Amino acid sequence: MVGRLELTLDSKEIDYKNSSNLQGVIMENIDNEYADILHTQGYNPYSQYVYTKDNKVIWCINTLDEKAYDKIIQRLLDDKFNEFTIKNRETPIKITEKRIQKKSKNLFLEEFYNVKGDKYYNIQFITPTSFKSNGRYMIFPDLRLMYKSLMKKYSASSTDMDMYDEDTLEQLIESSEITRYRLQSTVFPLEGVVIPSYKGSLSIRLHGNDTISRYARLLFSFGEYSGIGIKSSIGMGALKLLNDLK
Known part of the structure; x- marks a missing residue:
């Protein structure tokens, strides 16, 4: 839950x-x-x-x-x-x-099995969002980092389901394309330092089959609760999926 x-x-x-x-x-x-x-x-x-x-x-x-x-x-x-x-x-x-x-987490799965996926997912980053890769902050959305973050957060929150899988991650990346964005760079203050980050919105197009689109929706829907990227427990990475489930 x-x-x-x-x-x-x-x-x-x-x-x-x-x-x-x-x-x-x-x-x-x-x-x-x-x-x-x-x-x-x-x-x-x-x-x-x-x-x-x-x-x-x-x-x-x-x-x-x-x-x-x-x-x-x-x-x-x-x-x-x-x-x-x-x-x-x-x-x-x-x-x-x-x-x-x-x-209930079962509702995420029910939506996965029963609701057809969309070709586009519109994502809003409500608060400053950032990822860390190879010791550096990434201040532009990277699909690999986005999907990987959500998969790991879902898996860590569930005792009976491991959502992280390299093959599925690769399918998501290969099937996804950022088609539009409106972003601004910003910083997030934390105990005397600032973390480079971004806010705004973007659209992702899914080229793959319907199953992979449903999988992406499940991750983004969960992301509305988990946040995305680093330091979501202190206010970063708040995410909203703007698509309405049909």
Whole structure:
């Protein structure tokens, strides 16, 4: 099961630049034992980011398995968690609304088997996105890095399904083509340094058979919860699939 908690914040000053501080808020409000586990393991079963919609600031927290949902989202749903403070800001930030969404992972597979794939997938990178390859930050979308990131995140979140497969990865790459993009380079601030990254949107055309198109859709749909690329637990790589399932 994946989950999403959207918190509407009574503040116009919070944006993605505060994301690493917001991760600290999460850690302060969950069990210390579980927080310690998250700090020591290589895989984070959650992502979080900030975005603005209808002139409202929304903090979105996603969990990728049931344990993370119970330990993170359930704790933040507590009525007592109605405001918080972040580093270098004394005034508490009030939470004016909470919205919750849950989705069984079986639904991703049901959509894979029952809904025909599209020829084009339109992707929006909501927050600064970056990948690291050979020790360097990659600030332009690379299909291999994109698909590989999503496959590994899906596999890490599932105890009974390994999504990562080199042959399938190669099929996805060979069958995909970036046909249109509107991107801008940017940076993501993190503890005194900045990470080169990009934001914007792109369209991917699938040339392969319908099965490979469905596979790509499954990965992008999951990516709406997991994020894509590096540091999705501190606000980077928030992704939205703009295609509507038919």
